[in-house]
Amino acid sequence: LQEEDTNLAAGRFIGVGVGPGDPELLTLKAVRTLASADVVIAPRTEKRGDSIALSIAKPHMNTGVEILELVFPMVYHPGELSDAWEANRSIIEARLKAGQTVVFLTLGDPMFYSTYIYVFELLKNSGYTIETIPGVTAFCAIASHHGVPIVEGDDVLSVVPATIRAEKLERILAVSDRLVLMKVSRNFSDLSQQLQRHGFAENALMVSKCGHPEEMVHEDIMKVKPEDVTYLSTILARKSKTSSAASA
């Protein structure tokens, strides 16, 4: 019994932000943590494809480490967990109970639009030590890579998933000075016109797969054809001053 108590205390769950994709944008803390892992979990929302987060982490992992590529369905309801979520929780808790250090990988930052947030909520009252290590977000990487400031002075920045209703976006565009628009894909034509109406089209940069060999960059979003938007993109934009006066 005493040994079980000791193990319970020793089990550690650590969420690690591995940054936006460039392996050199890992933090020293992430590297040290990866080296201490007994188990590394690479979450995915579907079964196919390689995990980018895992390929970034791998060079820093021990040879004996257990690698688990678990599928976490996007939909998460705290009250009624799906079978997949329950199964994943059992897998993680079994390792924690055995006193292992379990690392959960996240692209970008773990507390910023990620699956990790739900896993964290699920485990935070489990009695095990939980730690989270922040990472460089994709929008910060795009800004630095392309020399485009995100926000300066007393400007207000809104970070918006392009999947929200057009009416809600309308109100946000009216009050914001700077914009990070994420998950841009469908309805691009409507979206770009909405941005233009609020003065965000003149100074907008649209990027997908930043830093990858297949990176796509558009400096004039009004010239992008909807059929060219084949992959989730991010737009960094600032309101031009004349339009700001008009809509604010």
Added chain:
Amino acid sequence: LQEEDTNLAAGRFIGVGVGPGDPELLTLKAVRTLASADVVIAPRTEKRGDSIALSIAKPHMNTGVEILELVFPMVYHPGELSDAWEANRSIIEARLKAGQTVVFLTLGDPMFYSTYIYVFELLKNSGYTIETIPGVTAFCAIASHHGVPIVEGDDVLSVVPATIRAEKLERILAVSDRLVLMKVSRNFSDLSQQLQRHGFAENALMVSKCGHPEEMVHEDIMKVKPEDVTYLSTILARKSKTSSAASA
């Protein structure tokens, strides 16, 4: 003449985000870049005090490196540069002309509310190679350190300097789901009441000097006395669902 041309090509200016304050949240790329620097600039807005960014960077710098602690006044006008800004530009350009690698340090991320943005704008057409290395922002560090998600699902996040007009803040609070409120200090009593009216007071975390020995954390902002807000703080908050319905 030929030698001068070679030097001009070789001069490099690199903005490096050193992260939020924890020396372990430096990226591998920042570490490698610091090791290659001939000159390291630690900017400051006033003459007194030690540079936190410099103390984070120092262990990774070469022994022969030139360290410049330059004062950059907060106010920056592209058309009419102050004497201090002109003097700093001359200092930097002299080193670039000599073919040196000049690293400019920034706490957090270089493209996110920083002095670096203005220095970058000043030098970007100078003909020298300019590179920027992103970093972990303070608000991401606070979120991970305290186990508070920043933004999830389809929520809209607004990042707001507390120094903006109350009327503008009013409109932003009405349309946002999540909030990062920066530079919180003066008029705290008005501010906390405004947050409460929009349903942001129930789930709010207020932190100053995150990760430092003198860190201050408040989990109930309605109980904070204005006289306790002695240092610039950050508030992470989410709108409670009932209030969201009322104000949206």
